[in-house]
Amino acid sequence: MDRRKSLKSILLGGVASGLAVHGCKPNPNEAVTQEVVTASNYTYGRTPKEKELDEKLLKEVFFNQHEMESMSVLCDLILPANNDSGSATDAEVPNFIEFMAKDLPELQTPLRGGFMWLDHKSNTDYNVMFMSASEEQQKTILDTIAYPDPAVPAEEQPLEVQFFTLMRNLTLTGYYTTKMGIKDLGYKGNMPNVWDGIPEDVLAQHNVAYDDEWLAKCVDQSKRGIIAEWDENGNLLT
Amino acid sequence: MQIIESSQVYDVIIVGSGAGGGMATKILSEAGLKVAVVEAGPFFDPSDPEQMTQLKWPYESPRRGASTTRPFGDFDSAYGGWDIEGEPYTNTEDTDFKWFRSRMLGGRTNHWGRISLRFGPKDFKRKDQDGLGDNWPIGYDDVKPYYDKVDKLIGVFGTNEGLPNDPDGFFLPPPKPRLHELFYIKGAKKSNIPVYPSRMSMLTKKINNDRGVCFYCGQCSRACQVSADFSSGTCLIFPAQKNGGQIDLFVNCMVREVTTNDEGKATGVSYINKEDRKEYKLKGKVVVMGASACSTARILLNSKSSQHPNGLGNSSNIVGKYLHDSTGSSRVAFVPDMMNRKTYNEDGVGGMHVYTPWWLDNKKLDFARGYHTEMWGGMGMPSYGFGFNPNDFNKFFGLKVGGYGNDLRKDVKKYYGSVLGIAGRGESIPQKTNYCEIDNTKVDEYGIPILKFNYQWTDHEIKQVKHMHDTFEEIFHNIGAEPLGSKPGKEQDYGILKPGEIIHEVGTTRMGDNEKTSVVNKYQQLHDVDNVFIVDAGPFVSQADKNPTWTILALSWRTSDYIVEQLKQQNI
Structure with missing residues (x-):
C-alpha cells in the first residue's frame, strides 16, 4: 500500500478499536518500499488479491x-x-x-x-x-x-x-x-471530449437525420459549465 | 475468542454504504448525528490512482479486459459479483437465483447503469389496476418531494414529457443520440413505439462546484474520477464528510447481526473485521439497514434472540418473502445500413442516450405488467472478445466466412460499429413463494449462516419476455437488420434471464400498514422494533418497470428525515 492508502486504512478501517489499528502496518514508509519491489508492469486499479493473481500468472510459463x-x-x-x-x-x-x-x-x-x-x-x-x-x-x-x-x-x-x-x-x-x-x-475515443452529435457527412452517408424537435431538447454544450438552476416546474433556466 | 466491544455509543449505525446507506449517511450526519457506517468491502475512491480503471487502455491489462476476475471485465469497478469466494449461497431444487454483491464503499453504485427512473403514480398502486400483488401503503405524492430533491442534489439528465406514469422531474439536458440510436428511433417509430431521451444520472451540465461535468468517455461502469456520475461515495458520503459530518467508516467489516436488549430494542450490531477475522460489537441508538435487499434479510434472520426467536422484525414470517427481480432479455442484430463507418469519437455517456418507457395497455395483452427497452451499439473501445468471428456477417451477403491474411483487416473495419442490441427490463409480480431464507446447513468464511433461495418465474413474466422478443424483431425488421442467433422458444421460456441476473432484487422486507403481512411501516421502520429502519430495496412492495436506485435514494432520504424527527421528539 502507498502512504496515502495506508493512512486511509488506519483512519477508516481501524477506528473500531485499538486492536484493529494494531492489525494495520504501523510504519507507512516500510509499506512503500514493499510496494516498489512487487509492482508489476500493469497498473490498472487492481485489488491486492488481483495483483497477486496477475503476478503469479505472469511468472508461469505454459507454451514451450x-x-x-x-x-x-x-x-x-x-x-x-x-x-x-x-x-x-x-x-x-x-x-x-x-x-x-x-x-x-x-x-x-x-x-x-x-x-x-x-x-x-x-x-x-x-x-x-x-x-x-x-x-x-x-x-x-x-x-x-x-x-x-x-x-x-x-x-x-x-x-x-x-x-x-x-x-x-x-x-x-x-x-x-x-x-x-x-x-x-481507427478507434478515436477513450479521452476527454465533448459529444455534440453525429457529423453531418456521417448522417448523409447512412441516410438518417436528426429531428429538430429532439435536438432542441439536447444539451447546449456552450453552457455545460454553468450551474443548473430550474424554476419550480422543472424548467431549466441556465 | 472474545467479542470486542467499543464503548462509544453512536446515534445511528448504518449497515451498508450503497445508494440507501449513502443517502442515510448524508442526511443523518448533516442533521448533526454521530454516525457509524459499516461496509463489508474495502474503501473505494474512483479518483485514487491505485483503484482507478477509467481511461485505461485494453493493453494496460494482460488479459485485455477479459472477465476472468471481474464479472463485467477487468475495467468494471465492481469488487464482487454473482459468485464471491468464501461467501456462498444455495438454491432449492429447480431454482437458479443469482445473487450479485459488490463489496466496496459505495457498493453497486460504483458500476451501475445510472438509469434513474422515478416510479409513477400507477407503480405504487398496481393491485388497484390488475388485482395482482399488493399496493404500497404510500403513493407517488408521498415520494415526489424526495424525488425532486434527489434530482437536484445528485443530477439526472432527461426531459419533461408529461407522461402519465413516467413523471417529469428536474432534469439536466440530455446528450444528442448516436448513430445506432438514430437507427433504433427509426425502427421504433415505424411501429409507433415511442422513444424519448433517456434519464441517467450523469452531469451533462455543472450541478455544483464540487463535482466535475461529464467528459464523455462512456465508462461510467468504471466509476468516474471527476464524480460526474452518481455513486454513493463521491456524491453522498465524501461530501457529507467534507461538510463536517461526524462519520466513522468501518470498511472490510461484515455485519453478522443486529444486537438487542431485554426489551427487544436494538442496541447496535456485531460484525467481523475481515482484516483480523475477529468479531466486534458497536453500540447505537438507531440501526439503519442498507445492506441490500437480500443481505439485510439475511442479517435480520440471523439476529435471533429470546425476544425475537424468528429473527429480528420477523414476527410476521415475511422477512425474505416476496423477493423479486426485474425480468430481462435481449437480442442483437447486424444492421447493414450501419456498415463501412467513418470513425470518430462517439463514446458519449456510459449507456444509452435514448430509451422507450412502457407504452402499451396491459388490458389488451396476455400478461400483467410492462417493460422498458434499452439499447446499445457503436464504435466502442476494443477489449477481449473484439475481432472474434470477424466476418461472420459475410453469410448475409453469400460471401465466404473465415479465412486469414490482410483481408481480415478490411472485414473488421467494414463491420465495426454495425451492430445494434436491444434489451427489455420488465416488472415481475411479487410472489410470497419466491424467497430467501437461512440455510442452516452452510456457513460462509466468517462463520455466518448463508442464504438459500427459492424462486420461480410465473406465466406473466414469461409471456412478457415473449412480447419483448416480438418487439425486438419488429424494430430490427423495420430497419432492415438481421437478428443474430435464434429467437428463444417456449422450451427456453422465451429467453427470460435467471432471477437475480438483472441485479434489481427487491421486496424481501416489504412495506405495509398491516404488521402481519409486512415487515416495515410506511417510514421503513420495523413493525416489531421501532429503532431499526431499512433503506435498501427490501421494503419495495413492487418493482415497477423501472430501475430501483432513484426510488431507493428518495425513500432513504424520506426515512432519514423521519428518523431525525423521531429522535427530536424522543420517540425512539
Missing part, C-alpha cells in the same frame, strides 16, 4: 519454445503486416496468447493439441514441421481449416477447424487491443 515459434508463424499468417500497420507478432500477440492460456486454462488443451495437429498434418503431407514448411505448404494446410461451414454450430465443427477459429479469434483480439491495432482500426 517450439509451440511459441509455431504460434508466431501461425499468428503472422493470420495477420501479416501491410503498408499501414505491423503484423500480429509486431504487436506481440503470442505473448498475449501465452497469458490467456494461463488465465483461461480451458484454452490450454485445444491450443496445445491444435499445434500438435498442425505438425502432424504438415509432417504427413510434407514431411516437415509446420513452422518450417514453405509458406505455400502452410497456406495449403490452412485452406482446409480456415473456412468453417456457417451452417454447422461452432462446437460441432471438426477439431482442426475449431482450433483455427480459436487462434484467429485470439490473434485478432490480441492485435486490436494493442496501441498498434487500435490505431489501425
Whole structure:
C-alpha cells in the first residue's frame, strides 16, 4: 500500500478499536518500499488479491519454445503486416496468447493439441514441421481449416477447424487491443471530449437525420459549465 | 475468542454504504448525528490512482479486459459479483437465483447503469389496476418531494414529457443520440413505439462546484474520477464528510447481526473485521439497514434472540418473502445500413442516450405488467472478445466466412460499429413463494449462516419476455437488420434471464400498514422494533418497470428525515 492508502486504512478501517489499528502496518514508509519491489508492469486499479493473481500468472510459463515459434508463424499468417500497420507478432500477440492460456486454462488443451495437429498434418503431407514448411505448404494446410461451414454450430465443427477459429479469434483480439491495432482500426475515443452529435457527412452517408424537435431538447454544450438552476416546474433556466 | 466491544455509543449505525446507506449517511450526519457506517468491502475512491480503471487502455491489462476476475471485465469497478469466494449461497431444487454483491464503499453504485427512473403514480398502486400483488401503503405524492430533491442534489439528465406514469422531474439536458440510436428511433417509430431521451444520472451540465461535468468517455461502469456520475461515495458520503459530518467508516467489516436488549430494542450490531477475522460489537441508538435487499434479510434472520426467536422484525414470517427481480432479455442484430463507418469519437455517456418507457395497455395483452427497452451499439473501445468471428456477417451477403491474411483487416473495419442490441427490463409480480431464507446447513468464511433461495418465474413474466422478443424483431425488421442467433422458444421460456441476473432484487422486507403481512411501516421502520429502519430495496412492495436506485435514494432520504424527527421528539 502507498502512504496515502495506508493512512486511509488506519483512519477508516481501524477506528473500531485499538486492536484493529494494531492489525494495520504501523510504519507507512516500510509499506512503500514493499510496494516498489512487487509492482508489476500493469497498473490498472487492481485489488491486492488481483495483483497477486496477475503476478503469479505472469511468472508461469505454459507454451514451450517450439509451440511459441509455431504460434508466431501461425499468428503472422493470420495477420501479416501491410503498408499501414505491423503484423500480429509486431504487436506481440503470442505473448498475449501465452497469458490467456494461463488465465483461461480451458484454452490450454485445444491450443496445445491444435499445434500438435498442425505438425502432424504438415509432417504427413510434407514431411516437415509446420513452422518450417514453405509458406505455400502452410497456406495449403490452412485452406482446409480456415473456412468453417456457417451452417454447422461452432462446437460441432471438426477439431482442426475449431482450433483455427480459436487462434484467429485470439490473434485478432490480441492485435486490436494493442496501441498498434487500435490505431489501425481507427478507434478515436477513450479521452476527454465533448459529444455534440453525429457529423453531418456521417448522417448523409447512412441516410438518417436528426429531428429538430429532439435536438432542441439536447444539451447546449456552450453552457455545460454553468450551474443548473430550474424554476419550480422543472424548467431549466441556465 | 472474545467479542470486542467499543464503548462509544453512536446515534445511528448504518449497515451498508450503497445508494440507501449513502443517502442515510448524508442526511443523518448533516442533521448533526454521530454516525457509524459499516461496509463489508474495502474503501473505494474512483479518483485514487491505485483503484482507478477509467481511461485505461485494453493493453494496460494482460488479459485485455477479459472477465476472468471481474464479472463485467477487468475495467468494471465492481469488487464482487454473482459468485464471491468464501461467501456462498444455495438454491432449492429447480431454482437458479443469482445473487450479485459488490463489496466496496459505495457498493453497486460504483458500476451501475445510472438509469434513474422515478416510479409513477400507477407503480405504487398496481393491485388497484390488475388485482395482482399488493399496493404500497404510500403513493407517488408521498415520494415526489424526495424525488425532486434527489434530482437536484445528485443530477439526472432527461426531459419533461408529461407522461402519465413516467413523471417529469428536474432534469439536466440530455446528450444528442448516436448513430445506432438514430437507427433504433427509426425502427421504433415505424411501429409507433415511442422513444424519448433517456434519464441517467450523469452531469451533462455543472450541478455544483464540487463535482466535475461529464467528459464523455462512456465508462461510467468504471466509476468516474471527476464524480460526474452518481455513486454513493463521491456524491453522498465524501461530501457529507467534507461538510463536517461526524462519520466513522468501518470498511472490510461484515455485519453478522443486529444486537438487542431485554426489551427487544436494538442496541447496535456485531460484525467481523475481515482484516483480523475477529468479531466486534458497536453500540447505537438507531440501526439503519442498507445492506441490500437480500443481505439485510439475511442479517435480520440471523439476529435471533429470546425476544425475537424468528429473527429480528420477523414476527410476521415475511422477512425474505416476496423477493423479486426485474425480468430481462435481449437480442442483437447486424444492421447493414450501419456498415463501412467513418470513425470518430462517439463514446458519449456510459449507456444509452435514448430509451422507450412502457407504452402499451396491459388490458389488451396476455400478461400483467410492462417493460422498458434499452439499447446499445457503436464504435466502442476494443477489449477481449473484439475481432472474434470477424466476418461472420459475410453469410448475409453469400460471401465466404473465415479465412486469414490482410483481408481480415478490411472485414473488421467494414463491420465495426454495425451492430445494434436491444434489451427489455420488465416488472415481475411479487410472489410470497419466491424467497430467501437461512440455510442452516452452510456457513460462509466468517462463520455466518448463508442464504438459500427459492424462486420461480410465473406465466406473466414469461409471456412478457415473449412480447419483448416480438418487439425486438419488429424494430430490427423495420430497419432492415438481421437478428443474430435464434429467437428463444417456449422450451427456453422465451429467453427470460435467471432471477437475480438483472441485479434489481427487491421486496424481501416489504412495506405495509398491516404488521402481519409486512415487515416495515410506511417510514421503513420495523413493525416489531421501532429503532431499526431499512433503506435498501427490501421494503419495495413492487418493482415497477423501472430501475430501483432513484426510488431507493428518495425513500432513504424520506426515512432519514423521519428518523431525525423521531429522535427530536424522543420517540425512539
